[in-house]
Amino acid sequence: MDAKAIHEALVAKFGERITGAGLEAASPFAVVAPDAIADVAAFCKADPALAFDNLMCLSGVDYPKEAPPRMEVVYHLYSYTHFHTFALKVHLPRENPAVPTVERTWGVANWHEREAWDLFGIAFTGHSDPRRILLPDDWEGHPLRKDWQDPDYYNGLHVKPTQQMMERALAGEAIGVGPFDFTPDNAHAVKP
Amino acid sequence: MTTPQLNEWDPEALDTDEMILQMGPQHPATHGVLRVELRTDGEIVKAARPHIGYLHRCFEKHSENVDYAGVMPYADRMDYCASMGNTLGFALAVEKLHAIQVSPYVDTLRVVMAELQRIASHAVAVGTYSMDIGAFTPFLHLLRDREKILDLFEWTCGARLLYNYNWVGGVSHDLPEGFIRATRDLLREFDSVTYPELLDLIIHNRIFVRRLSHVGVCSPELAISYDLTGPNLRGSGMARDLRKDSPYCGYENYAFDVCVGKGQYGPLGSCYDRNWVRVAEMQESSKILHQALDRLEKMEKADVHEKVPKRVKPPKGEVYVRSEAPRGQLGYYVVSDGNLSPYRVKVKSPCFTAMSVFHHLAKGMMIADIIALIGSFDIVLGEIDR
Numbered sequence: 001m002d003a004k005a006i007h008e009a010l011v012a013k014f015g016e017r018i019t020g021a022g023l024e025a026a027s028p029f030a031v032v033a034p035d036a037i038a039d040v041a042a043f044c045k046a047d048p049a050l051a052f053d054n055l056m057c058l059s060g061v062d063y064p065k066e067a068p069p070r071m072e073v074v075y076h077l078y079s080y081t082h083f084h085t086f087a088l089k090v091h092l093p094r095e096n097p098a099v100p101t102v103e104r105t106w107g108v109a110n111w112h113e114r115e116a117w118d119l120f121g122i123a124f125t126g127h128s129d130p131r132r133i134l135l136p137d138d139w140e141g142h143p144l145r146k147d148w149q150d151p152d153y154y155n156g157l158h159v160k161p162t163q164q165m166m167e168r169a170l171a172g173e174a175i176g177v178g179p180f181d182f183t184p185d186n187a188h189a190v191k192p
Numbered sequence: 193m194t195t196p197q198l199n200e201w202d203p204e205a206l207d208t209d210e211m212i213l214q215m216g217p218q219h220p221a222t223h224g225v226l227r228v229e230l231r232t233d234g235e236i237v238k239a240a241r242p243h244i245g246y247l248h249r250c251f252e253k254h255s256e257n258v259d260y261a262g263v264m265p266y267a268d269r270m271d272y273c274a275s276m277g278n279t280l281g282f283a284l285a286v287e288k289l290h291a292i293q294v295s296p297y298v299d300t301l302r303v304v305m306a307e308l309q310r311i312a313s314h315a316v317a318v319g320t321y322s323m324d325i326g327a328f329t330p331f332l333h334l335l336r337d338r339e340k341i342l343d344l345f346e347w348t349c350g351a352r353l354l355y356n357y358n359w360v361g362g363v364s365h366d367l368p369e370g371f372i373r374a375t376r377d378l379l380r381e382f383d384s385v386t387y388p389e390l391l392d393l394i395i396h397n398r399i400f401v402r403r404l405s406h407v408g409v410c411s412p413e414l415a416i417s418y419d420l421t422g423p424n425l426r427g428s429g430m431a432r433d434l435r436k437d438s439p440y441c442g443y444e445n446y447a448f449d450v451c452v453g454k455g456q457y458g459p460l461g462s463c464y465d466r467n468w469v470r471v472a473e474m475q476e477s478s479k480i481l482h483q484a485l486d487r488l489e490k491m492e493k494a495d496v497h498e499k500v501p502k503r504v505k506p507p508k509g510e511v512y513v514r515s516e517a518p519r520g521q522l523g524y525y526v527v528s529d530g531n532l533s534p535y536r537v538k539v540k541s542p543c544f545t546a547m548s549v550f551h552h553l554a555k556g557m558m559i560a561d562i563i564a565l566i567g568s569f570d571i572v573l574g575e576i577d578r
Contacts, residue, residue, distance in 0.1 A: 026288060026511040053416050057512060059525050059538035074525065076512045076540075080416060080430070083437055087512065108419040111548040119252070134245040134577060143253055144536075 003028030029087035052077035058112035060120035119144040224573025240554035247577035255537040260504035271575035276309035277517030279358040285513035285524040289506035297494035313518035317570040361499035405458030418549035422520025427453040427466030434516040463568035
């Protein structure tokens with residue numbers, strides 16, 4: 001099936017819960033209402049004409065400058081039966097984004113969703129194991145958000161040199177900052 | 193999202209016979225810095241959970257802060273055993289965004305490099321795997337053969353591991369004089385000596401077969417649900433290969449077979465099948481290479497930088513592009529906002545998804561088989577953690 005037919009099949013089944021589409025894009029997609037994604041996912045897998053048995057990729061994307069600002073979760077699907085691909089998108093608010101999990105449909109979503117939580121702070125309701133995956137458990141914040149600021153401290157260690165430290169280092173003093181050593185030789189390379 | 197304590201991992205919740213064993217992060221057989229937490233009852237593994245992230249280097253964050261050409265060296269460093277495949281995937285994705293069509297000559301060069309890399313990568317995979325399960329000699333043999341391929345890479349682009357060879361719109365260097373002959377010599381040796389030797393030494397070795405042919409059996413349904421790809425999926429009996437299913441770089445013009453696990457010594461989808469597929473694929477790669485070299489000999493040389501844009505600045509848009517890297521389908525989701533650096537790059541790493549099925553297969557295994565299972569997925573932690 002081509003993207004248009006897949007989109008039509010989804011609209012025929014879910015009506016207004018399919019809120020938009022980008023069928024001309026290089027990787028065509030449909031936008032799904034957040035509360036419907038689990039149903040749409042299950043349908044995409046179970047329907048014999050669609051048969052999306054494989055979730056290729058699940059990505060979070062942050063769009064703070066769009067109007068209205070939003071987070072996106074993108075599900076790239078593939079069918080080993082029909083060899084067609086399609087993408088589903090969910091638009092979420094940037095404040096406390098949450099979307100139902102699809103791990104009951106595709107097992108691999110478990111780790112992808114943990115990653116999206118870890119790096120974007122997107123919560124997946126109903127997830128069986130909602131822990132961080134790449135970053136340490138005590139990490140604060142979600143670094144792939146566009147408004148991310150590098151922290152000054154990690155676990156009580158100062159990990160970012162202050163202006164004062166930089167000046168002292170440039171003046172010739174060797175200063176240990178957290179796990180790093182700043183010396184006159186390398187101080188210029190590290191922005192305060 | 194709160195973080196509830198999972199009961200089965202709570203020391204208080206253990207049976208009196210059970211204990212929690214930490215395998216890794218510094219463990220020689222975990223192929224990198226991987227920690228696996230095992231809940232064991234004697235030698236039996238009741239449950240397992242892998243902890244990844246020890247090698248996280250923020251590839252995706254870095255990519256948002258450098259230009260497209262600057263992403264390439266970072267992409268090299270994800271799967272450091274098969275760098276050619278990583279950069280090829282990213283180059284294909286950006287070329288699709290940018291609507292660049294590279295010349296057939298460049299396509300053929302890319303196929304040559306990708307297939308040489310596949311042989312080298314599978315050599316490491318099978319070699320280290322045999323070492324994992326206690327056979328040291330094949331490792332030395334295979335690393336010796338891989339070394340010859342790395343010499344070819346070094347000759348071409350100056351680097352042995354991290355090549356930065358595939359560029360957006362081209363490749364960094366044309367082939368040096370004599371490369372085709374040298375590669376033919378290497379392939380001749382591979383076909384007549386190395387490959388039969390590899391079969392005798394390890395793949396048809398009775399100890400190897402009996403050690404592995406009943407271990408770590410993964411059904412095709414489980415494999416697809418957890419998005420196992422590449423040799424791991426083919427080991428479960430699914431003849432799915434992107435080079436055949438949705439060809440790129442002109443793979444449709446080459447005659448080769450998709451190697452599928454046969455389960456000739458035990459249930460289909462065992463650790464043995466996954467390794468058998470890798471070894472069989474090395475010979476298929478050799479076939480592709482012979483054809484590609486024939487093609488190069490007949491082809492007129494073209495400028496490999498012809499289509500490389502002065503500034504890589506794709507129009508606004510997004511694309512998801514997959515390619516068949518040695519370890520499976522490597523996917524790049526690239527979002528461009530029309531600027532010089534990508535707005536978002538997400539990598540679907542084949543090793544990441546292979547590791548996510550681990551807890552299913554590990555349940556009920558012996559501890560010693562855990563090592564065999566981890567190795568059979570041929571994971572590279574640099575790619576899992578990115």
